[in-house]
Amino acid sequence: MNKISLFFIGFYLLICTSTIKAQSLPEQDIMRSNGKIFVVMGVVVIILIGLFTYVNSIDRKITRLEKENLQK
């Protein structure tokens, strides 16, 4: 298990626990305020993190290939 997937699992658990807490206090939850706009914000942020993780992994792969190519 690498660090990135651990990070995502931690992030997901964090969101889950915050929703469990929210179910007991539905009115005071920030995620349910302002027409639930912050749910959209959360989705956008998750997509952004996923996208950057993916681009970063491609970057690393290419860097590795370039290093291998130099050693030849």
Added chain:
Amino acid sequence: MIRIIAPVSPNFATLNTYMIRKYWWKLLSFVLLLYTCVYGFYVKVPKLDDRLQESIRNFFFHVPMWFGMMILLLVSVIYAIRYLRNPTIKNDAYSSAFANSGIVFGVLGLITGSFWANYQWGSPWSGDPKQNGAAIAILIYMAYFVLRGSMNDDEKKARIGAVYNIFAFFMLFPTLWILPRLTESLHPGGEGSEGNPGINGKDMDIHMRTVFYPAVIGWTLLGVWISTLKIRYILLAEQKMSNE
């Protein structure tokens, strides 16, 4: 004294290969976009006449696509000119990769634009001069890829591609900046609306500007990052071909 006068020629080629592998600007892009995607939902937006409501926040996502596209295509045409002056594989790889990601941004801008327009103007495509102009500009660039794809000879492909790239870039300005402003447009800046947003940047609300400019920089840097990945891929493939 002579040393001061002597022309300093920054070696772009070495600078580029150096910058491509640096991480700070990639991290900067991530931080700026995270800021955009979080603060972009929080920031106080002007109410105006309440037709836009909260959808005015699309300014942080839809508009930077076009800014990013124009910057990436500008870089692309600069490398096309550089290729014509100094025909190397590297210059051609830069030129084509930047054109590629620029057009991805343009297509995303077109899709997000029609999605927004569906709820704002009543239909996804209302034949607005700016919509048509953007579509024409993208089609002209599509022809660039068709042209490149139709040739097997690499040198010929690169040279004709570079010449066409210059033509395509100079069609971008009339279709996006000039023609839509000469007639009535649903977009800001057409005839009948006040001021020209291309010249008068002060029209935008001060709070919105604190998100909008970081958003433009962040999205553009992401485009540059993806372009550099494509460039490195092309150059690696080229190296592999010549080794075999």
